[in-house]
Structures are given as C-alpha cells and as structure tokens.
Amino acid sequence: xxxxxxxxxxxxVDKALHSFDHVxxxxxxxxxxxxxxxxxxxxxxxxILLAVVVLLVALVIxxxxxxxxxxxxxxxxxxxxSIGALFVLAGLxxxxxxRPIDSRK
Numbered sequence: 001x002x003x004x005x006x007x008x009x010x011x012x013v014d015k016a017l018h019s020f021d022h023v024x025x026x027x028x029x030x031x032x033x034x035x036x037x038x039x040x041x042x043x044x045x046x047x048i049l050l051a052v053v054v055l056l057v058a059l060v061i062x063x064x065x066x067x068x069x070x071x072x073x074x075x076x077x078x079x080x081x082s083i084g085a086l087f088v089l090a091g092l093x094x095x096x097x098x099r100p101i102d103s104r105k
Contacts, residue, residue, distance in 0.1 A: 060083065063083065064079055064080075064083055067079040067082055067083065
C-alpha cells in the first residue's frame, strides 16, 4: 500500500516486530543486564576470595617453616607460640575496628 505521495506505508507485521524488538531491548537493558552484572561480580568475587584464602594458608605454612627451621631451630613450641601470637594480635586489631550495629548504617 502507498499513500498519496507514493511512499509505501510500513505494514502491520513490521510495526509489530519493531515494537516487540523494542520491548525486548528495554527488558534486556533494565532486567537482564543488571542480573548478569551481579552474577559476574559474585563469580569473580568468589574466585578472588578463594585465591586469597589459598595464598594466606600458603603464607602461614611458609612462615611456620621459616620459624621452625631457621629462626627457632627445632623448638617447635616457640614457632607455634609466635604464630599464635600473630593471629591473636590480628584478631585484636579486627575486634578493635568493629562497630556496633546501630552505627553501621
């Protein structure tokens, strides 16, 4: 079909598909993109957290080996006590930095 000027009118199917495509684009931009972003953040955060935990465990084992072999040669109790003291000190620092629930917001 064409109007008086000779330009063809878009048919009903083209209008409907264009509207449907527009609705899908809006749904994707407002719903799916944030969901995908949150999923990526959670996945990468979990991977980074696990890597940090593995690294910390390896560092503690290495520190204990250095203390046991080189610093306090064959006095394991001093090595255990020194690493325990480091963990207690770290715990006290974290405990000191905590805030009551009311002031967290």
